[in-house]
Amino acid sequence: MMRVFLDESSSTKVFQMAAWIGRAEEWGRFIDAWQEALASEPTIKYFKNHEALSFEGQFTAWTET
Numbered sequence: 001m002m003r004v005f006l007d008e009s010s011s012t013k014v015f016q017m018a019a020w021i022g023r024a025e026e027w028g029r030f031i032d033a034w035q036e037a038l039a040s041e042p043t044i045k046y047f048k049n050h051e052a053l054s055f056e057g058q059f060t061a062w063t064e065t
Contacts, residue, residue: 003027009050 001024008017022030038044044058051057 002021003024005020005027006017007019008015010016038047042062046058048057052059052062055062
């Protein structure tokens, strides 16, 4: 069985969409590894690229280094 994760992002001029496709058992391994990465120091609850790039949300206390 295959599983798919879709994500989209938009700005005033651009709409982007991406898809990640893999076997269900591969997603299970990925989910476990992703949860471990989120829990490692410094911890975050979720990842949003625009927050990381602008040092907002989960990344408010972070610096570029």
